[in-house]
Amino acid sequence: MLMAEQKRKPGRPKGSKNKATREKLDAELAKKQAQSRLKNEIWAIVIMAVGAFLAISLHTQAAGELGRIISDLLKGLFAAVAYALPYYLILYGLMLFFRRSARIGARSVLLLCLIFLMTTVINSARYLDVEGLSISLSFIKDAYNNGVVLGGGGAFGMTLGLVLKKAIGIPGLYILSLVVIVISLMLVVNIPASQFIERYKEKRREAMKDKETAADAEATADTSVIMPDPVEKAAIEVPGFLSGSVTNRQMKIIDYVKDDELFETGQKSEGLGLEKPAPVEPGKGLTGDEETAKEKPVSKKSKGLRNEEIEELKIDLDKEEPISYIEPPIDLLDKAKSVPKTNENINLKQKALKLEETLKNFGVNAKVVQVTKGPAITRYEIQPSVGVKVSSIVRLADDIALNLKAKSIRMEAPIPGKAAVGIEVENDRVNLVTIRELIETKEFQNSPSKITFAVGKDIAGTPVVADLKSMPHLLIAGSTGSGKSVCLNSIIVSILYKARPDEVKLVLIDPKVVELGNYNGIPHLLIPVVTEPSKAAAALSWAVSEMTERYRKFAELGVRDLDSYNEHIKTKDDETKPMPQIVIIIDELADLMMVAPSQVEESICRLAQMARAAGMHLIVATQRPSVDIITGVIKANIPSRISFAVSSQFDSRTILDMAGAEKLVGKGDMLFYPLGESKPIRVQGCFISDGEVHKVIDYLKEQVPDNEYATDVIQRIERSYESDTDDDTDELLQEAIETVVRAEQASVSMLQRRFRIGYNRAARLIDMMEARGIVGPSEGSRPRKVLMTEEEFLNLGKDPDDENEN
Template identity: 45%
Template sequence: MASNTKRKGASKKRGKKQKQQENKLMDEAFLLLVLAFCILLLLSNFNVIGSFGRMVSGVLFGICGITAYIAPIAIFASVLFSVANRGNQAAVIKTVSAAVLFLMLCILAQLTLGTDTPKLEPETYYQFALENKKGGGVLGGVLAHGLSMAIGVAGSYILVLILSIICIVFITERSFLGGVKKGSTSLYHAAKEDTARRRALRKEREVEKKEREEQEREEERKRRMDKKVAGVMMDTSIGQSQAIEQSPPLEKETLEDVYEEMGEIFTEQKIVKERRGDLDYISVHKNHPIQTREKEKDREFSFDEEEEALSFYNEEMKEIKPVEKRKEKEKELEEERDEIVIHGDFGKEEEGESLETEPEEKVEEFPKVRKEKEERDYHLPSTELLEKGKGKDNGESTKGLKETAMHLKSILDSFGVKVTIKDISKGPTVTRYEMQPEQGVKVSKIVNLADDIKLNLAAVDVRIEAPIPGKAAVGIEVPNKETSAVMFRELIESKEFQEFPSKLAFAVGKDIAGKVVVTDIGKMPHLLIAGATGSGKSVCINTLIMSILYKASPKEVKLIMIDPKVVELSVYNGIPHLMVPVVTDPKKAAGALHWGVTEMDDRYQKFADFNVRDLKGYNKKLKTMRTEGKEDVPKELPQIIIIVDELADLMMVAPGEVEESICRLAQLARAAGIHLIIATQRPSVDVITGLIKANMPSRIAFSVSSGVDSRTILDMVGAEKLLGKGDMLFYPQGYSKPARMQGAFVSDEEVSKVVEFWSDQSGPDYNREVEEKMVTAGVSTK
């Protein structure tokens, strides 16, 4: 009896398990059928199921409107969720909430995209959604019409929004008010921490400022100590009747020892090097000159440097008493007076009279000294500072090039393309084979054979230019087996660069035929440079800057360099061409661009006052006025080039301000003599926006990873087939198609030598007014 009961219980359990298994199979089959049905609905919306699909799609669009695109996904998700959570009350609430949310989307689509009728006409809503695939269909139209008649359109938007939020809260089981409260709390704490951090930073800066001022006062007290060095005694406590005795001149070794001893006092003073004849560089402490009469006799004397040296004592020294001169020494100096080069007016000194120096007057004359410094004659650097090319050929003979051309012709013949070889142009990196297709051969057929040509030639990559601008031929560019470097010195010493009339000459490189290409930045008038990392972008920027340093003086061209990467352009700090030190802070960089816009507007106002159209006419008119002897004539304005080495970093910090400033400068700054050079290694649409690209007419593309990036830069493919290492597509304003170039190579040592040349000749000449405006504009963008 007991055994029968056990068997009945076991059989009942087996029956229950079997029934559960059957139910699972039924559920799975049901879900697969629903999935197939939803896939058919989804594909019907895109007209890929045929006439039946068009009919089903029409019904779906007529009922749901534009939400028909997501209706199949919503249906399958709801069915799957309901089957998986059968018997769960919370699942029922979530499913109903999802259905209500879908209805809210239909109403919202009808309110924003649908048609409106004065009467309730469901067939009108159905027909509109069916034909236009817009609106909310019958569901959205009827519900939206009812809500609009009851509470108006604005009330309908509010009610739909509130109900949508409620549905989302039920579906996600997350409190909306709790999320808002949490976000507000985190925002409050972040703002509080930021305020505390700023307050601590401000206190730290104040402490540093006080320490620095105390250190400066201590140094000033040390400088006022009695010193008797190289015939000059500096003592602010000298009596009225005392005179300074001149000590015998020191030897060179003794003077160097004195400099070493003085180095501990003047640790922060800048050392200036000057060359005179065959003498070695003489180190001079710019703000504390110490030298003998013999040394003054032997070197070229510069009034500008003496003014700067004396200005060091202006704040502390109120008076320097007269110094008695010996007649014998004056006669000796008179004999060699013709050998001394003097800039400025020293005044007259009679024999036996004392020389008075009044620092208070020197302070008043400081602006004049700056003006004379800016108007000095500059010497351009010599090409001896640059390295010569090794001059080796890339190893491919004329015979080898002709054999490659015949091989190329046979490859095309094997694919049924008949061509005639017209010309071969051998460049530093690639060789272009010009081929004229026979009558009836489509150019597109040759272009489509690029991969087959690359395979048969065993080439790294092949680029086809079809057709070559101005020629009835197709160019097939094949990389050379051995490349030859293009040195920057070759370009600078070329006839094209030496005879180029513009001061904004840019030695781009060599073209496909090995010819030097020099262009005018002023005619570009703005340049966009883009390419992947390591493709030669930074070297190209160095080439551009070096071209300007070899062509223009600081009076003619001024530079503003923005380098968020810090390491690329900082080497140029110290050259007189810079208006401000190289900007590395992205927020200050946005301020620098804003200053450029302000300077542009200011220049246009000056042009209007003088009734001229551009910078060239303005400077010409000022020269004419100065020739006619008119007084209070303003100074000529230099051309300004703003160089941005990495646009992506600026767009991350202040995209709106940066884009607006770049667009305004690119649209209007040409006549004002302000030009933009923008480089980036992220040629994506969020960095090079449509507005920026539309206003940058000239572009240089280096090697990129994909054709999409190439289209972003050039509006066409091609840059993805470049070889890197300076291989570029040069697309200035006026070219119908980009030209392939090999950029020049300039080493860090060459850059350092040229920078040192300019720094030794003049030193930095920063404009403090520009720095202040730039910082102010940068703060306003935060």
């Protein structure tokens, strides 16, 4: 027993040995945990870095070739939902980095993956509502290619979605996917859904209680208490995949059609000029008159009357003068047809990405910052990177048109007022712009000028209304079928809706006979529509003399323009009537220039130079804008231009002094270049049908059935025309005689070609030479014989006294 005690002494106690073992184990465990945490933090950093790289690859083009390949792969598999994957990785990395435990369970990772995949299926479901789809290699390939351009749901989503659709249908697919997502979220956060509901109800009760307490305190307080502003929730910037957008960056897409639809649904105007009523501001009541108007609305415009005209009619009734004119109602014009609501943003987005890719393939770094869809044209605004020349984009016009599958494109480099290059592409479907839309706009109604006319809508859908008074003359050119005649009809009808016959008079010159002849009989016409080219030249000569006469009257009264003259006349008690404005419209200038080029050119130039202050304005249209028709003198004096589609770049430079009109698409597509603009404006011209024109004309003829033209003007034009036709001393006669004598043959076609004159004048010259015995009688299709020799012609102009002396 003693020996046992002695043996036990030198040994260590049993309890201390166990304690040392536990301390050693704890140290080893702490070391392993630190190593594991370090390893987890490293993995977390790597995962977050991968997520950040994927985010940069998907949202920008700054990740290089590898980033582009990864971006296309993810979008091809998951389409738009691929943009959520980087944020999933970053979220998982943050959870792994700040997690106290060694690692996150594999169950949470699997649940997050399941949520991601079911989101992909939901995104694909809307593209699966098509009969006849089956899983095949071509289906998967098409789904992958569509996913790359953010169309469809990607190869994985479309394949899994199609399997579920065939099994449980589209409704079952949605139900199953949503149930899986909700249950997975509950398992990840480890909080029952009932707890979420209880928390929401508790916060709702607390908010109601605070609100009641604040109301009671405000009611019982003797002094005003300044309550602290409620803390607003911070605005959270939601990624693109959560907001339902398919864009991968900030790209603004503007579709004017949607704005028009919203405007139309809120505006129901039956008469001319009725605008959408402005909302009454809170705290501002209606006056008695306004309340009466609100209770009993009167559609004055449905009867074709405006407030100003009603006042005029009241004055006329006081003077006991008959009322002879009421402007046409807006109901005579057709309403705009409703445009079917189609979501074209995806198509526009795909074209924008295709455009960027095309430029990148040619070494041009640029991005599309805005897409504006107009009635007929869509403009893609491209912002080039630093150091990229604008010329490098312009020279790729044909390659861009090829890749976008467009007939042609037009570039505006740069867009005025913007640091961007505009690429204009024709829409697949042209939306019609009716003249009624523009006449009902406030821009047209509020214009004080009586010669305001509707032009159309620009690319952004903004109404374009012009005032001929400020232009003051207009030159229109365009090939056959481009919309030139419709534009002239729109101008005339706009004036008919804006002005009374005693305010504006029209002189219409239509050598083609068939375009403007329908307007005969309306009260706004000063004379019947002139269809003979020779009479047209006489009518222009009368216009010059009328302009001179007006300036003489202005000088007598000491006024400078028509408005001042009419204001002065109103203050006088005599019976002098105010002068109306006169608008002269020439439908085809080429026909006039063939008959009397010098006389027509001289008259047009004098009118264009001086007629503005006299209240006379020219609108000249031609379908052949060549330099022999639109001469430099005419161009210099008519500053405002409208060009429709023309056949060549030379014609475009003739009418606009720049190229671009040859790339227009026709059907009303125009370049509007008014006085004061630095560049032409692309406009889709308004449309008015022949039926609408006839309705307006018939209405005006019914209003003034016994319309009388200005007989004195007609007589002066007839006298001028007869003197021109009866005068044997044609200015070209001497040159024509010399030409046929030297050529030893005479024909009408030869004189037409040599002097660039019309058939009538050339035939008249032949008849004059036959009467003088210079050429023989007609021999059918063969040229006439010349009866005078060259020596006889030279002696013809000599003085007889000189001959006797010799």
